[in-house]
Amino acid sequence: MDPKIEAKQLNFYYGKLHAVKNVTLNIREHQITALIGPSGCGKSTFLRTLNRMNDIIIGTRVEGEVLLDKQNIYERNVDVVELRKRVGMVFQHPNPFPKSIHENVAFGPKMLGLTRTIKLNEVVEKSLRAAALWDEVKDDLNKSGLALSGGQQQRLCIARVLAVEPEVILMDEPCSALDPVSTLRIEELMQELTKNYTIVIVTHNMLQAARVSYWTGFFLLGELVEYGKTVDVFSRPTDKRTEDYITGRFG
C-alpha cells in the first residue's frame, strides 16, 4: 500500500534555529502514527509542517518535500486552504470558539459553503456522534462550547474537525491538558476513527504512544532517530538513544 503522507528530507527553520533536521518518514493510511520525544525535539514542528500550519508563523522556512497522495504540498500551485481541509488538526489545548456547541461543529462546513439548516444539523449530529460526544450534549447544543469540561471540549474540537471530513487528522498532544479518564475516552475514540481516517499524534506520554499507535517515530534534537512498528520500537529499539529514552534514562 502506498503511504498517505511521505516526508522527504524535510528541514525546518525558525529563523536560524534548525528545528527539524532532514526527516524522511512515511505515514500509512488508516493507521495511527505516534511521534514521541522530549520537549523541543521538533516533533510538534514536524507535525505542523504536514498541513502547513507553520506558514502563519513569521520568519520560518521549509526545505524538502511533503507528499500527500504523491503530491508535494509545498509546491507553488498548492491551495493551502484546500490542503487544510484534507489534513485537519487538533491542538494541545482544547480551543473551542467562544460560540455554541452547534456553531463550533458547523463552522467548517459553513465556511466551505454549506448553508442549508437541515444538512448542517445532520453534519453536526453525525460529527458529534463520531466524536462520542453526542449523548452528553444533544440537549444543549446552544450552550457555549467553553462551558464544557476539558475532555468534552477536546472531543468537541475533534468533532469540529470531523465535520470537515478530512482524510488525515493531526493531533498535537491532544491529551496533555486532560485527566486520565478523558484521556482514555479520546484514545478509544482514536481507534474508532482509524476506520475512516489516518491519524498522526504527537505525544509526551510514551505509554500513550504504546497504547494507541501502530507506528512510532522517536525524535531527538530535530532528528528522527528511529521509526518503525510500535511493538518493535518499544521492545527492540535499534538505537541506543531510543532505548535510553523509553526506559526513562532521560527526557
Next chain:
Amino acid sequence: MHAKATHRLAMALIWGSGFITVLILFLIIGYVLARGLPGIGFDFLFSAPKGGLSGEGGISTTIVATIYLIALTVAILIIPGIGAAIYLSEYAKDNWLTRLIRYGVETLAGVPSIVLGLFGFVLFVTALHFRFSLLSGALTLVCLLLPTFIRTSEEALKAVPRGHREAALALGSTKWQAILHVVLPAALPGIITGFILCIGRIVGETACLYVTMGGSAAMPTSLLSGGRTLSLHLFYLAMETNAFEKAMATGAVLIIIVLIINTITNWISYRFQARMHGGA
C-alpha cells in the same frame, strides 16, 4: 514594633488617599447634581434655547445636535477604524512602515483637541467650504478619535487567543473567513467598549467643536447646519451669560449621560469576560 508602625502608617496613607479621591469625586458630582437637578424639568429638556446673551430657554436643540453629531461621527469613524485595526493586528508585517504608522497613530492620539480643531477649521470649514457645520465638527472629531479607536480595537483583536485563529485555519477556512467569523466576533465586545468610550468623548468634547461647528443654537436641519452640542452650550452659558443655574442643569444632564455610558461599558466588559470563560 517598628515594622508594625510602618505598616500602620502605610495603611493610613492608602486609606487616606482612597478616601480623598472618593470624597472629591462625590463633591464634584454631588455639587453639580444638587445645583443642576432642580433646573431640569420638562420645559428645560424640550424647549429651545433663546440664544443670544440671555441664556434663557431650554436645551432641546443642543440635545438634538449632540445626537446628530454622535451619529454622524460614528458613521464615518467605524469602517476605517475597524479596517485599520484589522490591518494592523492581522495583516501588517513588523517592518519600518508599520512601525511608522503605529508611531503616527500614537502621536496623533496625544495631540490636544484644540490643535486638531484648528486643523479641522482650516481644512473642513474653510478649504473644503463645509462652513461651521455638523459635518466639519464630525470630520474633526473623526480625526481626533480615530487613533484611539484604532488602538483599542487593535488591542481587542490581539487579545483573541492565537488558538482560535489556528483552529479556524486548520478547519479549511481562509484567513479572511477566520477573521470575519472567529476573530472579529470574539473581539467585538472589546471593540464596542472602545466605541462607547469614543461616544463619551464626543459628548464631552468642546474645544475642537468651538472652532468647527460655530455655536448656533438653532435646530440643525442638514449636514451643513451649524450646531451647538450640550458641552458647547454649557460653555456658552457659563462664559457669555449670567444663566449660571441653566449651566449647572446642563452640566447635570451631561453627568447623567456619562454615567449611563459608563454603566453600559462596564456591562459589556463584564459580558466579554463571561463569554471568554464559558458563561452565556
